[in-house]
Amino acid sequence: MNTKVFSKLTAAASALLLVNLAAPAHASTLFGTSGIKFDQDTVVDFQLNQTYGAFTSILKVFEVNDGVPTAVTPGGTLFSENKPSDNWGENNWLGTCGDTLTVCTNSFTFKGGVEYALGLSSTLFSNSNYNNTVYSTTSLNPGSTQQFVFGSFGSTAADGTTTFNPTAYQSGDPFNAPLKISVDDRGNANDADFQDFNFTVISARKVVPEPATLGAIGVAVVGLMASRRRSGAKKA
Template identity: 40%
Template sequence: MNTKLLSALTATAAATALFGAGAPAQAASFGANGIQFDKDTTLLFNFKQSHGMYQSSLGIYSVDNSAVSLVKTLFSETKSSDNQWENEWKGTLGNTVLGGSEVFTFLANKIYTLGLDSGWGGSVYSTSSLNSGSQQAVFGGHSQLWSALDKESTSTFQAAGQFTNGLGSLFNGGTLIGLDDRGNSNDSDFQDFTVSAEAVPEPMTMTGLALGLGGLVAARRRRASKTTS
């Protein structure tokens, strides 16, 4: 590989890395202390499973001085579980929840929260302060959370109450979010409704990569033309 081509490749990689590296710096908070970003940020949410005995829906709410307003419903159960109490009221995609993926853009500097409405005792929120300080959600990309999925025992999620921040994994493989609906005497199992969230790459990142590759191709064509002439 000649020196000019290597330099062009290096410049392209550096530009792409620069655009991509800026993404995590956008985020201000994504966890039990609230959801807020410094720039408009788009996330992809995927339903994983539910274990609540009530028919629930999960939505995104805006927060203004502790007043919450529904902005978008992400996922709604068509029934409380796949087969009533079996497997701890387990609900799965295509059976209990029909739509499995949703995209939402969080506007810069606005405060949001996730809210789980179980239809029996009001809503709980992923922001602890909106639950009078009670933690009703866990966030994290840790294997302890992911390994608890599809398990009949709630012990792993019960031990995961320490996970209050999903920011680090949001831009690196995705964050798992588990909420507890306060049923069963508020057992804090955090698996009554579980979803994942991950950041969608900014258009600028893909544009930077395309421009870099386009410039590389053009440079190679110019060199080829000079050689043949």
Template identity: 45%
Template structure:
């Protein structure tokens, strides 16, 4: 391959990689203070497990003037657990909720929150939000990397004392392969704040920037080479 072309391709790839690395800067909030993005951002959610006798559904709500309105339901439990009270009323994908991943596109400059609505033997047990301000200031969801899920499972007391340390999932949202863990406390069992009642992961879907950038770079190189060949021929 021509040395000049190879150098240009390398430079194009480097610029494209830098653009891809800058993608997380698009987001400016994804945590207990709210969810919002500076540009449209697609996020993939994956249900991990639930605990407790409540039958719950997790949705995305748009927030206007401190009022949350449901815009999309991500996961809905058809029953409270896989097998009654076994394993602390544990529910898993394919049993309490349909298996598979769900994607949602957050629109630029809109304010969102996640909301967990629960039923207890058919009666409403209320809704808690991932945005603490919508719960009257009470934190009902924790955000963190993959290590958070292990920390929750290893918690020995009824309360997850480190909750205040897990308020921002933005830094891990763009981690490829897992993203950030989001886990709710539904205020059941006397609001035990164990944050194990409904757990999902969220991972930002990357923009198709790399291949587009390379294609543009190759197109420019081919056009430049044709112009040089045309000048030489004339």
């Protein structure tokens, strides 16, 4: 290879390498009780573990604008209970995959730069008017109470009255999956067990390719090829 072309290629490769190094792996990702926000479009895969709440609950993705959460439709529903539990109060209102819930894995593409929250909407079998939603973003809840934990299934002891201190579980890295997440639905006299709806982030990945970057690479390659052709012609 012609040394001039080689040096150009090396310079181009170095520039690309610098661009890649300059971008931190997961820049400005927010994933916790302060909010959910990615710097670019990101697919997150979720898997249900089990539920321990007397409500019939649905886990959804909400878009948050100026502090107002709006359920994303369609596609924002992650997991939906079709009844309160497998067998009423048995096993502390245990709900499992294939019984209380039919769909137990789901994915959602979070748009880059958009703020989201997860929300658990619950209805009560004995009161059709009851409908309550608790959010993963603490500030969206009345009294700014923490309802989600990131990195734990809370108190998974089969005892609905067992309390759990959520303050050590405020955020997690979805790219470092699996990441446990669980919810306290504020039922059962606010027992604060944080195991009413247990699920896991099983993986997260950024949406590729990025058209702008690929375009720049294309221009560089075409330029280099033209340069090689020119120097080759001179030699001939």
